[in-house]
Amino acid sequence: MKSSKSFFLLGIPALFLAASVSAHSPKEHMKDVQQKPDCAAMKDMDHSKMDMNDPVMQAMMQKCMKDMHQDSPASNGTYAGHQQQSEKAEQSKPPRHAHEK
């Protein structure tokens, strides 16, 4: 009797707890690490050595473009301001990226 009672008291909650542990999404990693890309560091990099066809450089540009869009005050303000900011960002992109959606 005692053992069956302890099974219900401890075993069942433990079973539910175990069942809730499953595959996790990248969002769960974000709980532990909340850091923003330090895009200001890109300004200090030697631009003459940067190859815009290099996937690493393209990935950095992608990341920092998104970051700039998120951080710009225009993105929190009016639609016109946001659109203006987007146009500026599009113009500053190298020709290879002109087709990006």
Next chain:
Amino acid sequence: MKSRPLLSCGKYLLGTGLFALAAGMAFLYSGWYPIGADVPHNGLTYWALETLRERSIARASADIEVPGDLGTPKRLLAGGADYNDMCAGCHLRPGEKESDFTLGLYPVPPNLSLPHAQADRKDLTAQARRRFWIIKHGIKASGMPAWGPTHDDERIWNMVAFLQRLPELTPEQYQILTARSDEEAMPQGAIQDGNQP
């Protein structure tokens, strides 16, 4: 008459084998082998375990098909964030030389941020297969977990893609590529690929 020496030879071999088995079992149960991670294996044990590991991985990963788009920015961004969260503690970031894990784990996890020897395309393919298999399945008694049960193949290939470029990254490039934003937290396919026409 001729079978008698053969019989005695067989008995001798059987006796030796049984003795070796008994001695091995006695050693196993004695607890004399130093199992602590702070005492290295002897040369023979290290060689045997390393050979076992490498041969097993090579055989198991031989038929894995490597995606042709490992070099895309999309994969670098997705894989970089996961590497930073899941792997960098043991396999280090650019500019790091050690961590608590590299000092405490045995065998010492390889520093994947260091430049590796120039490899030809065939080697790179084999290396990609090997890394994919290790990330997915882990390695017994080494501290390397199997990420397969919680991460799908695409995410693992993203990490493999990032590993290929990791030794070339500066600490600043690494920080930008691995920092997570809301975009990276979106499901697979949501991140746009700058290489697509």
